[in-house]
Amino acid sequence: MSVVRNVLVIGGGFSGSCAAIELRKAGIDVDLVEIDPGWRSYGAGITLNGATLRALGEVGVLPEIVAEGGCSDGVEIYTADGHKLTELPTSRLAGPDVPGGGGIMRPVLAKILSEATRRSGTQVRLGCQATSVDQRDEQVQVAFSDAARASYDLVVAADGARSGMREKLFPTAPKPVYTGQGVWRAVIPRPREVQKAAFFMAPRLKAGVVPVSHTSMYLFITEDRPTNAHVREDELLPQLRALLDQFTAPIPLYVRSVLNADSHIVFRPLESLLLPAPWYQGRVVLIGDAAHASTPHLAAGAGMGIEDSVVLAQELKNASSLEQALASFQRRRWPRCRLVVENSVRLGEIEQTGGSKEEHANIMRESMIAMAAPF
Numbered sequence: 001m002s003v004v005r006n007v008l009v010i011g012g013g014f015s016g017s018c019a020a021i022e023l024r025k026a027g028i029d030v031d032l033v034e035i036d037p038g039w040r041s042y043g044a045g046i047t048l049n050g051a052t053l054r055a056l057g058e059v060g061v062l063p064e065i066v067a068e069g070g071c072s073d074g075v076e077i078y079t080a081d082g083h084k085l086t087e088l089p090t091s092r093l094a095g096p097d098v099p100g101g102g103g104i105m106r107p108v109l110a111k112i113l114s115e116a117t118r119r120s121g122t123q124v125r126l127g128c129q130a131t132s133v134d135q136r137d138e139q140v141q142v143a144f145s146d147a148a149r150a151s152y153d154l155v156v157a158a159d160g161a162r163s164g165m166r167e168k169l170f171p172t173a174p175k176p177v178y179t180g181q182g183v184w185r186a187v188i189p190r191p192r193e194v195q196k197a198a199f200f201m202a203p204r205l206k207a208g209v210v211p212v213s214h215t216s217m218y219l220f221i222t223e224d225r226p227t228n229a230h231v232r233e234d235e236l237l238p239q240l241r242a243l244l245d246q247f248t249a250p251i252p253l254y255v256r257s258v259l260n261a262d263s264h265i266v267f268r269p270l271e272s273l274l275l276p277a278p279w280y281q282g283r284v285v286l287i288g289d290a291a292h293a294s295t296p297h298l299a300a301g302a303g304m305g306i307e308d309s310v311v312l313a314q315e316l317k318n319a320s321s322l323e324q325a326l327a328s329f330q331r332r333r334w335p336r337c338r339l340v341v342e343n344s345v346r347l348g349e350i351e352q353t354g355g356s357k358e359e360h361a362n363i364m365r366e367s368m369i370a371m372a373a374p375f
């Protein structure tokens with residue numbers, strides 16, 4: 001028996017979808033509201049590290065991810081001109097038969113999770129948001145934009161890095177901060193020689209390709225930029241090509257040759273946020289990017305939100321009171337999420353200042369070991 005009977009999840013991103021699925025498994029009635037009427041996911045591919053695959057295994061969607069994504073073991077590291085420096089091992093955290101890492105198109109992952117959410121018995125309302133959230137009488141009274149009203153034992157806010165619920169609950173909380181780097185991404189056909197993730201290191205630029213299916217891969221380039229200014233649509237292709245000019249290894253050269261005016265190119269300035277604990281107030285709790293949004297240096301942001309969902313449902317099921325469940329959730333999640341946010345920021349700082357490669361490698365290693373530990 002859980003300490004709550006019914007829950008409202010605000011936001012149907014990766015964190016909110018997984019929360020709904022996990023809460024339903026704990027026997028809790030779940031309503032989920034998602035502001036986007038099309039429940040779409042934007043952007044290119046996403047890297048799923050071993051810990052993220054393990055968390056998705058807990059949620060129960062691993063077979064679909066392995067079938068539709070591009071999973072493999074290890075990450076190859078090259079110089080910009082194609083000299084192989086090393087291959088980093090990736091532990092098989094999701095089980096002996098599941099590779100240690102991989103990638104998938106964001107819309108594909110979102111579809112897998114939205115279908116699993118609906119199958120779980122969650123009542124989903126799209127194009128809908130909470131217009132007032134009022135905590136009283138051991139309940140949360142919620143009014144919605146579709147004129148509905150309902151009361152809940154708990155509200156889970158998974159409404160992302162620009163969370164409106166965070167603003168409401170913690171008006172003085174820090175906001176996402178620009179970290180001085182931006183990431184370029186594009187999806188391209190995958191040549192046969194790309195069997196696993198491969199990174200290419202130029203003096204002040206990092207590029208990589210990650211398989212996201214049997215036939216495609218995504219390119220990323222992390223670039224230092226003094227401001228978080230928007231890049232005009234007509235500038236995306238020439239600027240990305242100019243960055244690729246710094247790489248002469250065969251794979252980046254191939255990528256440059258296939259990019260064209262129809263390529264779907266995304267540029268995103270990087271931001272970071274760590275909400276100080278506690279991430280809850282009364283009967284409202286924040287999870288995922290709403291509480292901890294990290295830059296992609298450890299490719300772990302989505303994984304941390306998915307882990308939040310699993311841990312929250314476990315605590316609600318096992319604790320003897322809601323207060324105890326939320327305190328225990330916070331205790332378990334704080335060290336891991338803080339490590340991912342802070343170490344990701346530090347990796348970006350080292351890259352921008354041309355700092356110690358040894359410190360960079362040590363932080364990567366320490367982070368991989370910490371993320372591999374049970375959560």
Ligand SMILES: Cc1cc2nc3c(=O)[nH]c(=O)nc-3n(C[C@H](O)[C@H](O)[C@H](O)COP(=O)(O)OP(=O)(O)OC[C@H]3O[C@@H](n4cnc5c(N)ncnc54)[C@H](O)[C@@H]3O)c2cc1C
Pocket residue numbers: 010011012013014015016033034035036045046047048049052128129130158159160161164183268270271287288289290293294295296299300301302303304305
């Ligand atoms: C450039 C970049 C690259 C990244 N690469 C990786 C990677 O390779 N691997 C990785 O693990 N992580 C990566 N991340 C991090 C990852 O994308 C995020 O951590 C993850 O998507 C957060 O999921 P979320 O569900 O918490 O939030 P979001 O994805 O932001 O979802 C929030 C949802 O809430 C909805 N919403 C918002 N407001 C309301 C409202 N008022 N009412 C109802 N619904 C609302 C939104 O429409 C959205 O669907 C990357 C991030 C960036 C910026």
